[in-house]
Amino acid sequence: MTVTPLRPHRFQDYDELHQFLLLCQQNLHHKEQSKIISISLEVPAIDPLVILEKMAQPERLSFYWEQPEKSEAIAAIDAVTYLTVAGDSRFQAAEEFMAECLEKTTIVGDKNHRWLEPLFFCIFTFLDRVTQPHPPFLPATVFLPKLQVFRRGNTGGLVANLKVDKKTNIDALTKQTWQQFQLVKKQGNSVGNRLTKSSYKPSIQIVDRESDRFKSGVNSALELIKNNQISKIVLAHCIEVIVSEKISVVECLNKLRDRHPDCYIFAANNGKGQVFLGASPERLISIKNGQLIADALAGSAPRGKTPTQDAEFANLLLSSEKERREHHAVLEFITDRLQKLGLTPQAAEVPQILPLANIQHIWTPIQAQVTPKVHPLQIISLLHPTPAVAGTPTKIACQHIRRFEPFERGLYAAPLGWINHQGDAEFIVGIRSALVEGDRAKLYAGAGIVAGSDPEQEFAEIQLKLQPLLKALV
Numbered sequence: 432m433t434v435t436p437l438r439p440h441r442f443q444d445y446d447e448l449h450q451f452l453l454l455c456q457q458n459l460h461h462k463e464q465s466k467i468i469s470i471s472l473e474v475p476a477i478d479p480l481v482i483l484e485k486m487a488q489p490e491r492l493s494f495y496w497e498q499p500e501k502s503e504a505i506a507a508i509d510a511v512t513y514l515t516v517a518g519d520s521r522f523q524a525a526e527e528f529m530a531e532c533l534e535k536t537t538i539v540g541d542k543n544h545r546w547l548e549p550l551f552f553c554i555f556t557f558l559d560r561v562t563q564p565h566p567p568f569l570p571a572t573v574f575l576p577k578l579q580v581f582r583r584g585n586t587g588g589l590v591a592n593l594k595v596d597k598k599t600n601i602d603a604l605t606k607q608t609w610q611q612f613q614l615v616k617k618q619g620n621s622v623g624n625r626l627t628k629s630s631y632k633p634s635i636q637i638v639d640r641e642s643d644r645f646k647s648g649v650n651s652a653l654e655l656i657k658n659n660q661i662s663k664i665v666l667a668h669c670i671e672v673i674v675s676e677k678i679s680v681v682e683c684l685n686k687l688r689d690r691h692p693d694c695y696i697f698a699a700n701n702g703k704g705q706v707f708l709g710a711s712p713e714r715l716i717s718i719k720n721g722q723l724i725a726d727a728l729a730g731s732a733p734r735g736k737t738p739t740q741d742a743e744f745a746n747l748l749l750s751s752e753k754e755r756r757e758h759h760a761v762l763e764f765i766t767d768r769l770q771k772l773g774l775t776p777q778a779a780e781v782p783q784i785l786p787l788a789n790i791q792h793i794w795t796p797i798q799a800q801v802t803p804k805v806h807p808l809q810i811i812s813l814l815h816p817t818p819a820v821a822g823t824p825t826k827i828a829c830q831h832i833r834r835f836e837p838f839e840r841g842l843y844a845a846p847l848g849w850i851n852h853q854g855d856a857e858f859i860v861g862i863r864s865a866l867v868e869g870d871r872a873k874l875y876a877g878a879g880i881v882a883g884s885d886p887e888q889e890f891a892e893i894q895l896k897l898q899p900l901l902k903a904l905v
């Protein structure tokens with residue numbers, strides 16, 4: 432990888448871009464060689480959701496990521512190169528793919544933000560194999576977008592990743608890239624004019640055939656727990672909804688970010704008409720300048736209707752032995768796995784409450800210092816799936832999940848996120864999510880089952896967890 436220092440002229444004019452790309456092509460040594468030229472530019476603050484709406488095409492890969500509370504959002508549009516792979520070495524294959532891409536990438540332009548450089552967007556499924564004949568996503572999809580647009584507060588930026596080989600028509604590539612730059616810049620200052628609320632007001636029909644199956648799954652799981660085969664399992668439920676018109680992904684994301692500013696809002700489009708989206712409160716890992724944070728998040732209660740009732744629910748949650756056990760399984764697992772990697776994780780001794788719009792959780796953030804030798808995907812391969820979405824012991828819990836759940840999880844409860852070339856990364860766990868296709872969506876939510884769990888209460892918890900998505904679809 433070559434990183435060229437900040438250029439004083441910063442591609443402000445068409446001819447400069449044209450000359451630069453011609454030079455890149457001339458510098459290729461032989462006719463098979465290709466390069467990825469990654470150009471980053473500061474632009475006025477833009478709403479990346481507007482860019483997603485205007486520039487993403489349904490038949491191309493795209494990815495959207497937002498943390499409304501931090502005023503951070505990013506849209507990744509189309510792929511200049513991508514990998515799809517299955518099997519238990521998927522994380523390693525993804526790591527190798529990224530290294531190969533970076534090997535032939537030249538990075539130029541502005542560099543004052545960690546998102547002003549090429550990012551790899553990663554979409555993994557819950558399991559490393561799929562059994563459906565036409566799965567919406569393969570076990571690993573990693574892509575470098577053609578265009579990436581971000582906003583953080585009042586700053587904005589774009590990254591264009593261009594593939595250049597001896598055969599590339601540089602005139603056409605320059606024209607296309609220049610048009611993209613202009614289109615993005617035209618949306619400048621769109622933070623003030625975020626998406627206007629449209630008149631999209633469809634009605635919804637819920638198909639929920641499997642609620643008894645969920646409860647009987649919980650009863651069977653309790654038997655396994657009683658027989659000491661497992662100590663925890665997370666069982667999910669899936670409902671299908673039919674909406675009276677084609678679901679607007681952008682509208683749905685817009686509602687989610689307004690109503691759930693404390694969650695990660697995300698959407699992954701497979702380029703085949705299916706979009707996996709949601710509002711997840713659960714960070715798997717974030718790494719910034721070598722500082723890692725992972726969330727142990729498990730144990731749930733509703734929000735109260737008054738501050739007093741809310742505090743009561745929070746106290747009950749923290750003092751419930753059953754909920755604490757559910758939480759502790761996750762904390763212990765993450766800490767143990769990070770130690771296996773040679774890291775020294777540190778967590779507060781007393782867990783906290785993470786209050787969300789309609790639910791609250793027991794939460795312990797875990798911190799560790801990561802050396803550059805440890806790749807983020809190595810960490811993810813050891814952490815996923817945590818007992819917040821699988822169970823204890825992991826392998827046996829996963830086998831029973833497949834047996835009890837009458838659907839394939841796909842991206843539900845799986846790692847989704849991005850990585851840059853310096854090892855900064857951010858991955859969430861894809862819970863509180865839905866797979867959208869046309870006028871239909873499958874909504875997913877799960878609950879941790881331990882000794883003392885009650886099937887009716889777990890089902891009620893799942894209904895609560897499904898609400899944000901149900902409400903955002905209409």
Ligand SMILES: C=C(O[C@H]1C=CC=C(C(=O)O)[C@@H]1O)C(=O)O
Binds near residue numbers: 665729818862
């Ligand atoms: C598996 C889910 O939530 C996890 C995260 C937080 C709390 C959880 C719980 O209390 O069961 C779950 O472990 C889900 O929302 O689908």
